[in-house]
Amino acid sequence: MRAQPKASHFVNGSYFEDDAGDAIDCIYAADGTVVARLYEATDAVTEAAISAAKAAGPAWAAMTGTERGRILRRASDMMRDLNQSLSETETLDTGKPLQETLVADATSGADALEYFGGLAGSITGEHIPLPGGDWAYTIREPLGVCVGIGAWNYPTQIACWKAAPALACGNTMVFKPSETTPLSALRVAEILKDAGLPDGVFNVVQGRGGVGAALIGDNRVAKVSLTGSVPTGKKVYAAAAAGMRHVTMELGGKSPLLVFADADLDKAVSGAILGNFYSSGQVCSNGTRVFVENNVRDDFVARLVRRLRDGVIMGDPMDEAVNFGPLVNEAQMGIVLDYIEKGKSEGAVLAYGGRRTDRNGFFVEPTVFTDVRDDMTIAQEEIFGPVLSVLDFATEEEALMRANATPFGLAAGVFTRDLTRAHRIAAGFEAGTCYINHYNAAPVEMPFGGSKLSGVGRENSKAAINHYSEAKTVYVGMGDVEAPF
Numbered sequence: 001m002r003a004q005p006k007a008s009h010f011v012n013g014s015y016f017e018d019d020a021g022d023a024i025d026c027i028y029a030a031d032g033t034v035v036a037r038l039y040e041a042t043d044a045v046t047e048a049a050i051s052a053a054k055a056a057g058p059a060w061a062a063m064t065g066t067e068r069g070r071i072l073r074r075a076s077d078m079m080r081d082l083n084q085s086l087s088e089t090e091t092l093d094t095g096k097p098l099q100e101t102l103v104a105d106a107t108s109g110a111d112a113l114e115y116f117g118g119l120a121g122s123i124t125g126e127h128i129p130l131p132g133g134d135w136a137y138t139i140r141e142p143l144g145v146c147v148g149i150g151a152w153n154y155p156t157q158i159a160c161w162k163a164a165p166a167l168a169c170g171n172t173m174v175f176k177p178s179e180t181t182p183l184s185a186l187r188v189a190e191i192l193k194d195a196g197l198p199d200g201v202f203n204v205v206q207g208r209g210g211v212g213a214a215l216i217g218d219n220r221v222a223k224v225s226l227t228g229s230v231p232t233g234k235k236v237y238a239a240a241a242a243g244m245r246h247v248t249m250e251l252g253g254k255s256p257l258l259v260f261a262d263a264d265l266d267k268a269v270s271g272a273i274l275g276n277f278y279s280s281g282q283v284c285s286n287g288t289r290v291f292v293e294n295n296v297r298d299d300f301v302a303r304l305v306r307r308l309r310d311g312v313i314m315g316d317p318m319d320e321a322v323n324f325g326p327l328v329n330e331a332q333m334g335i336v337l338d339y340i341e342k343g344k345s346e347g348a349v350l351a352y353g354g355r356r357t358d359r360n361g362f363f364v365e366p367t368v369f370t371d372v373r374d375d376m377t378i379a380q381e382e383i384f385g386p387v388l389s390v391l392d393f394a395t396e397e398e399a400l401m402r403a404n405a406t407p408f409g410l411a412a413g414v415f416t417r418d419l420t421r422a423h424r425i426a427a428g429f430e431a432g433t434c435y436i437n438h439y440n441a442a443p444v445e446m447p448f449g450g451s452k453l454s455g456v457g458r459e460n461s462k463a464a465i466n467h468y469s470e471a472k473t474v475y476v477g478m479g480d481v482e483a484p485f
């Protein structure tokens with residue numbers, strides 16, 4: 001098999017196998033072939049992983065941040081050196097084109113390791129002067145064993161976005177990738193080990209939702225960070241609450257992208273393409289509701305359709321000329337095709353695409369609907385596929401009100417040349433991550449995350465440090481201790 005790893009799990013610094021678990025076949029989405037067979041973690045595997053993470057904690061936390069950071073930065077350099085092969089693994093795992101994975105996955109993971117490796121030495125508390133010469137100080141302490149649970153769209157990136165800040169703060173981690181994409185996180189674990197990470201600090205176990213639930217239910221776990229859908233997020237949050245564990249929830253969305261008549265329309269079309277068709281639309285922050293001011297709507301749609309017709313190259317994702325790949329698996333393809341049928345039956349006008357293409361893999365054409373109304377299913381539910389809905393609007397107030405009329409709040413974007421309007425709209429958006437004249441960039445220096453149903457907490461940036469550490473306060477009495485009697 002093309003991508004068979006040495007074993008299913010990575011526990012306590014080594015590959016680890018237990019074929020008593022149910023088999024997980026990793027299928028290459030471009031042709032439906034099985035590229036690897038792994039086994040779901042048994043209770044013995046999850047126990048070994050959590051025990052290893054717990055045991056490794058004290059020594060890892062006792063190292064200085066600079067020492068921990070040095071290992072993370074070494075791992076970052078190794079990831080960049082191995083980018084080609086890591087990108088090929090990511091492509092086999094997800095079906096995303098190599099053209100994309102070469103620039104967006106291991107590189108983004110390396111950015112996170114480099115950034116948090118650099119920050120690790122400067123994670124400090126505060127000195128707080130108090131009356132009478134007393135004072136207090138705070139210590140930023142690691143939380144302990146963190147569980148990371150990933151979605152299938154960015155398996156390398158998600159593993160690194162969780163591991164890098166967690167490890168920088170002195171935590172240890174057990175990471176469970178999605179069963180659909182089990183390969184990439186194992187490569188991350190191997191690189192961290194080769195960079196000098198002590199055994200047990202980062203562990204990977206495979207499995208379906210039940211394995212994730214078992215990890216969250218373990219009382220040795222201090223924190224859970226999930227990237228996944230809102231329904232899973234609600235379950236994981238509730239399970240974490242039972243043990244009062246810390247959480248970060250990076251969940252789904254139905255984000256708006258507003259295009260005003262004064263915008264640079266070609267740039268706005270580029271934003272809409274990035275926000276709908278990159279990774280074949282399987283991106284949580286996608287701006288799938290594209291509100292276009294009505295007097296430029298036809299022009300916008302014409303330019304968009306021309307760009308898709310002339311620019312999309314579908315085919316074997318391993319061919320670097322290909323820029324549009326399949327959906328991750330057959331089930332996801334079915335979900336997307338059902339939404340396309342719903343769009344048609346509810347009266348939206350299919351302006352482009354809409355069909356499965358004639359290949360063995362799970363390819364669906366980039367699809368554009370116009371004349372979409374706010375109450376249509378395709379305008380309300382997250383599709384997680386290459387389906388863009390164009391809605392038109394007349395005024396700024398109306399556009400903002402309709403943009404916010406969703407229970408989700410992950411991202412939002414606006415294209416306009418009017419500076420004050422751009423900032424007014426950004427201030428009015430009910431979303432965690434907003435874009436002005438751009439869409440979907442997620443550099444590690446910038447906080448990323450959602451509000452409303454789209455999540456809790458922020459990944460990346462200095463903000464992530466607060467989500468992977470907690471303050472211990474120490475009051476220091478310097479004088480007499482006054483007591484009432």
Ligand code: NDP
Pocket residue numbers: 149150151152153154176177178179180207208209210211212213216227228229230231232233235236249250251252253283284285382384410449450455
């Ligand atoms: P799911 O919510 O189906 O799964 C997410 C992860 O949770 C998987 O590893 C899954 O395992 C696991 N899981 C499922 N049930 C449980 C449970 N009860 N307890 C613990 N773990 C569980 O999401 P998808 O993998 O389908 O990914 C797509 C979703 O992820 C979309 O909604 C997307 O918007 C969101 N997402 C959010 C991002 C963000 O940063 N905000 C980024 C990327 C994606 P398994 O799948 O193996 O069963």
